[in-house]
Amino acid sequence: MKAYVVQNGNYLMTEVEEPEVGVNEVKVQLKTAGLNHRDLMIKHRAGNNDTYILGSDGAGVVVEAGENVTRFAIGDEVFINPGLNWYKKSEAPPADFEIVGVPFSGTFAERMVISEDFAERKPEHLTWDEAGVFALSGLTGYRALFTQGQLKETDTLFIPGVGGGVNSFIILLAKACGARVITTSRERDKLKAAEKLSYDKGILTDDSWTEQLSDETIDLVIESIGGKTFNKSLDVLKKGGRIVTYGSSTNDEMTFDLRKFFYGQYKMIGSTMGSREEMHELLQFSEKHRVKPIMDRQFAFSEIDQAFDYLASQNQLGKIVVNF
Known part of the structure; x- marks a missing residue:
């Protein structure tokens, strides 16, 4: 064959x-x-x-x-x-x-x-x-968002990088849950095309995220880009907020301000794929909400x-x- x-x-x-x-x-x-x-x-x-x-x-x-x-x-x-x-x-x-x-x-x-x-x-x-x-995208997104990220319908999610399969799935799942979703792209045209995902706010990757999101309270960040954006993502996360990372499409290694991190009481959680039990939860959720x-x-x-x-x-x- x-x-x-x-x-x-x-x-x-x-x-x-x-x-x-x-x-x-x-x-x-x-x-x-x-x-x-x-x-x-x-x-x-x-x-x-x-x-x-x-x-x-x-x-x-x-x-x-x-x-x-x-x-x-x-x-x-x-x-x-x-x-x-x-x-x-x-x-x-x-x-x-x-x-x-x-x-x-x-x-x-x-x-x-x-x-x-x-x-x-x-x-x-x-x-x-x-x-x-x-x-793969659905299971990875489901575990990162709900098992590890503990997303609630009252939360605001920030997810850099709108284009990839996992991130697109995460946005769909978060919106089905009722959460507010903010995302980014390097290109304005891609942000426009991604409006079909029904995200609430989109900003450019090269914008100042702290300025663009100064009036937002970010409860959860899901990061998959890595070293290029991690510190920018951390800067917009609320004190005591959660940051979940499931991938690194840029630098695997980076530095960040440890003192700022522990004074901010942030929570950083890793995530990879998911279990069969979570797959069954994803199937129930996607069938209930008609997520595709x-x-x-x-x-x-x-x-x-x-x-x-x-x-x-x-x-x-x-x-x-x-x-x-």
Whole structure:
């Protein structure tokens, strides 16, 4: 079968052996798969001499089930939960936590095999395109926003960077909760285009955030940009407020004023992906509020190189999907 892999530090389409189904596993014929920034960075983490199938998000139809499978039957429509081996909500992932797509074989293949525990039924309110990009962004956003960030409907959320898939999802979830949401972009046109997310206020990345937000009380900041914006985000957070970080698209290392931090009684919390329990909470929340991921562009599987180039350009607003 065809698969898109990383091999010797290079991305390429190739033929691979079709996986066999274990007793507790299902084989899924993929209909759609979603791109994430993790896919861009994975070649720096993969072993040079091995071949790994990329892709963390996907949705399709069960075409084979192991003899001990009880949750699914052939023909069921499912999506992949990429957060493997993390069952219950906890302070941190278990030691054997793994993400689909290196080293565990990913969704950029015509078929994949996965434990029945980490497949979920496709929500009826989602199209195949939406289901194929739902899980990683949705789960990452849900845990950061509600489990770690403890967002309430009376809160004001500040989230720098409106364009990415996770941040777009976080804005949708926060607005569904009833919170006030403020975001940023490097480009005024992108802020305008992102009005479909129904955020309450948008400012430019290069603006003075303290001036622009002087009349706001920021209860929660969710940061994914890292060193370039972290201190600016901290400057607008109210005393005693919460800052959650789930990523770092710029500098991983930075300095900040520790004395100012402890005098301000700030709370900083890390977040990564989420548990199966949180995935089920996300499904209930999204079905209740009809939350759907914002879609940007779609590509055929044969055009996946162009999809990667487009993702790397950082011009997207929402999710990029691949159709098989």
